[in-house]
Amino acid sequence: MFAKEITVGLFGFGGFGQLIAKELSDHVAMKIHDPYTSVLGGVSLAEAAQCDVIILAVPVQEIRSICEDIAGFLKEGTVVVDVGSVKLAPISDMVECLPEHVQIVGTHPLFGPQSAQDGIAGHKLSLCPVRGAAWRVIRAFLKRRLRLNVITCHPEDHDREAAMVQGLTHLIAKVLTEMGPLPTRMTTASFELMAKAVEMVKDDPPTVLNAIENANPFAAEVRDSFFHRADIVRAQLDTNLRRM
Structure with missing residues (x-):
């Protein structure tokens, strides 16, 4: 299926869209359309939507509107793929907004630029x-x-696991970033690993954090559980301090 004669319409040319283009350009013919900014060599929405495979590399909250915009241009058998960091919401939007003759695949690359x-x-x-x-x-x-390394899963299973895997990572990174520059001189190996994790996600656009923490239906539960346990640990430390 995937060969140079296969055309891929890439919607969204931000940081991750550019990574997709870099990795796929040697394998397929690509047409790029960014709904937000003009792209050098980019094409119209209609032209990109007539490709064999459509990749939606836009914020999760924009999936529905993009699907509504392209629905009338999609050929029979077209494959529409999203790359959002949550799966239940965008998949629901794609199913509702895209015609029955279109195939749908939800993906979440567990990596970034x-x-x-x-x-x-x-x-x-x-x-x-x-x-x-x-x-x-x-x-x-x-x-x-x-x-x-492809993990085939149900959208709900994905979101349940991602609520902790991504939710906690971005939550902790957000808190540590707000605390100011992290020390770089007297560091331990474990602290350096934590700092590296923060560095990987601290520059993600706000739309990524919003999707991970708000669009994932299981994120609030994980977040509440984390802060609850943090409060318990803090209370224990305060009790031990008073006993000293």
């Missing part, structure tokens, strides 16, 4: 089959050609 600076091979990607059989071809392409 920072963590994939040395290439994407070996990184993880979650894949959620939604509509049609094209997901099997896409999975094979991702594994064999791009050498990704």
Whole structure:
């Protein structure tokens, strides 16, 4: 399925869209449309929407409106793929807004421009089959050609795990960033690993944090549990301090 004669319409040319273009340009013919800014060599929405495969690299909250905009241009059998950091909400939007003759695959690359600076091979990607059989071809392409570690899962299972994996990472990074510059002189190996994790996500656009913390229906529960346990630990430390 994936060859130079296959056309891929990429919607969104931000940091992650640029990473997608870099990794796919040697494998398929690409047409890029950014709904927010003009792209050198970019094409119109209609032209990009007539490609064989559509990749939606836009903020999660924009998925619905983009699907409504492109629905009338999509060919029968077109495969629409999103790359959002949550899956239940965007998949629901795609199912509701895209015509029945379109195939749908939900994906979440578990990496970004920072963590994939040395290439994407070996990184993880979650894949959620939604509509049609094209997901099997896409999975094979991702594994064999791009050498990704593909995890096939249900959208709800994805969001439950991501609520902790991404939710806590970005939450802790946000708090530590707000505390000011992290020490760089007297550091331990464990602190350096934590600082590296913060560095990987601290420059993500606000839309990413919003999707992870607000669009994921399980994030609030994880967040409340984390702060509850943090309060318990703080109370224990305060009690021990008074006993000294």
